[in-house]
Amino acid sequence: MSEKKSTHIRQEEIVQAALKVIGQKGVGALTIATIAEAADMTESNIYRHFGGKQDIYFALAKFIGNAVMGKAAAIAAGSRKPWEKLETIFFSHITLVLKNPGIPRFIFSEDIRLGNKKLAEKISLRLNNYIDTLAGIIEAGIAEGDFRQGISPRESAKTLLGIIQSTSLSWAMDGKSFNIKTEAEKIWRNYLTLMR
Amino acid sequence: MSEKKSTHIRQEEIVQAALKVIGQKGVGALTIATIAEAADMTESNIYRHFGGKQDIYFALAKFIGNAVMGKAAAIAAGSRKPWEKLETIFFSHITLVLKNPGIPRFIFSEDIRLGNKKLAEKISLRLNNYIDTLAGIIEAGIAEGDFRQGISPRESAKTLLGIIQSTSLSWAMDGKSFNIKTEAEKIWRNYLTLMR
DNA sequence: CATTATTGTGACCAATCATTCACAATAATG
DNA sequence: CATTATTGTGAATGATTGGTCACAATAATG
Numbered sequence: 008m009s010e011k012k013s014t015h016i017r018q019e020e021i022v023q024a025a026l027k028v029i030g031q032k033g034v035g036a037l038t039i040a041t042i043a044e045a046a047d048m049t050e051s052n053i054y055r056h057f058g059g060k061q062d063i064y065f066a067l068a069k070f071i072g073n074a075v076m077g078k079a080a081a082i083a084a085g086s087r088k089p090w091e092k093l094e095t096i097f098f099s100h101i102t103l104v105l106k107n108p109g110i111p112r113f114i115f116s117e118d119i120r121l122g123n124k125k126l127a128e129k130i131s132l133r134l135n136n137y138i139d140t141l142a143g144i145i146e147a148g149i150a151e152g153d154f155r156q157g158i159s160p161r162e163s164a165k166t167l168l169g170i171i172q173s174t175s176l177s178w179a180m181d182g183k184s185f186n187i188k189t190e191a192e193k194i195w196r197n198y199l200t201l202m203r
Numbered sequence: 204m205s206e207k208k209s210t211h212i213r214q215e216e217i218v219q220a221a222l223k224v225i226g227q228k229g230v231g232a233l234t235i236a237t238i239a240e241a242a243d244m245t246e247s248n249i250y251r252h253f254g255g256k257q258d259i260y261f262a263l264a265k266f267i268g269n270a271v272m273g274k275a276a277a278i279a280a281g282s283r284k285p286w287e288k289l290e291t292i293f294f295s296h297i298t299l300v301l302k303n304p305g306i307p308r309f310i311f312s313e314d315i316r317l318g319n320k321k322l323a324e325k326i327s328l329r330l331n332n333y334i335d336t337l338a339g340i341i342e343a344g345i346a347e348g349d350f351r352q353g354i355s356p357r358e359s360a361k362t363l364l365g366i367i368q369s370t371s372l373s374w375a376m377d378g379k380s381f382n383i384k385t386e387a388e389k390i391w392r393n394y395l396t397l398m399r
Numbered sequence: 400c401a402t403t404a405t406t407g408t409g410a411c412c413a414a415t416c417a418t419t420c421a422c423a424a425t426a427a428t429g
Numbered sequence: 430c431a432t433t434a435t436t437g438t439g440a441a442t443g444a445t446t447g448g449t450c451a452c453a454a455t456a457a458t459g
Contacts, residue, residue: 011425011436033317039417049438051419056436060417115311120376121229131377162393166366173365180316181327197358201397207406207455235447245408247449252406256447400459407454416445424437429430 009048017056020046022066029109034116064119064126071110072133074103076140083140089148090203093141094195097171101191104175108183111175138164145202154202163202170194205244213252216242218262225305230312260315260322267306268329270299272336279336285344286399289337290391293367297387300371304379307371334360341398350398359398366390 012020024046028037039060043050057063082095104110113119120127141164148154154163174194178187208216220242224233235256239246253259278291300306309315316323337360344350350359370390374383 008424008437014436017436033313035313035317038415040415050417051439052437054418055438112313115372115376116313117229117231117308117376121231121378127377134373158396159389159393162390163397165369165390166362166394166397169365169369170362172372173361173368176311176368177330180311180313181323182317193355194358194361197355198362200354201359201362204407204454210406213406234445236445246447247409248407250448251408402458404457405455408452410450410452412447412449414446414448417443419442420440422438424435426433426435428433 009052014056017048017052018066020048021053021056021063022070025063025067026070026107026109026113029112030107034112034118037118061123061126064123065129067113068119068126068129068133071113072129074107075100075110076133076136078103079137079140083144088153089144089151090153090199092144093148093167094199096141096144097167097195098191100171101175101187104179105187108179111172111179115172115176134168138168141167148202158202167198170198205248210252213244213248214262216244217249217252217259218266221259221263222266222303222305222309225308226303230308230314233314257319257322260319261325263309264315264322264325264329267309268325270303271296271306272329272332274299275333275336279340284349285340285347286349286395288340289344289363290395292337292340293363293391294387296367297371297383300375301383304375307368307375311368311372330364334364337363344398354398363394366394 021042025037025042028041028045032041039050039053042063043053046053053063057066078099079096082092082099085092087095114130120130138161142160145154145158145160145163149156149158149160174187174191178185178190217238221233221238224237224241228237235246235249238259239249242249249259253262274295275292278288278295281288283291310326316326334357338356341350341354341356341359345352345354345356370383370387374381374386
């Protein structure tokens, strides 16, 4: 029998194991069995710490949301120039995805987005938060002269998020075949050119 | 017993039924049973016309690829101004997605992209084709003065594709809750502003 | 019109999945 | 140390899924 740990600990382990499974084999491979294997525990023990698969989804969404938004909000609250903030957020997001390929896969997974309305709403809300944050920075950037006049902060923010998402998702879906960092650098440089 | 039709016809019906199922309930709901129901035939009859589910995936990819790329290539070959070509491609893509919400869901589905290497490569190739086409138009646009100097055609094309993809995918994943056309118009206008 | 090829169908099967449960081991409590 | 609460586990279960098969109905062919 395995060591006994508190549910608190076990829940974290399970969430991390789940994210690992998604990163390695995709959401489609996220079964109780594969999670159990990755977390080195029995399937039935997972039910000791989570009500069911849906609860694990919620915990995953919470973890990812905190990881992504927490960082972005911290950078946004800093005192650097707007364009530097944007750049830092951009690359920290890419780095996070690089370390956790499961993130984009999870966020854009149908199982999650279409299978559970409450969860879909939560993710949707988080994404809007993210856009708001980016738009705020861009607005400040226009005022300070980092970016040019006449552009829409909100649409420019959506464009940036679109770049981040399509880059991460393509990378995660293509089996991580290309170097996401170099790819990100090229597209960021061009975005910055477009913006000013 | 149902009317007898040639496999040729049946295959088309099955592909359309499958795309319909995905548009209504997602790739996760794409089972032989739901396809059979949507196509109004028995499950076993589907195996009469397709070797298996994977073959249906391939047929779907072919159909979608033709629908998306065919239109884009035709527009690109036309004689309008580059920025008009880009705009027409953009909105025709959005319109296509509006009519077939299954398209973005299918393209970014894990079941497809991670479950079948050959299929993933085919889709990847198509997407690169699409980027090439857009990049070609943008390059011409820079030469003709539609767009400004100093921007990268390829990265700008990726940015546009990113916009298209994230808009369509968000819309399809959010249960089609917002008006994709108005959303697309706003973001297109801003993209054009950024580009010139 | 008789024969053959093609298409349609219900019954069936093995695999996979999420979940439950009775029971065992360990930790916490008084 | 005795009792109780918590955590771990193997076996079992019902539902769903992709796929097969023998057989039936229809169309094509000579």
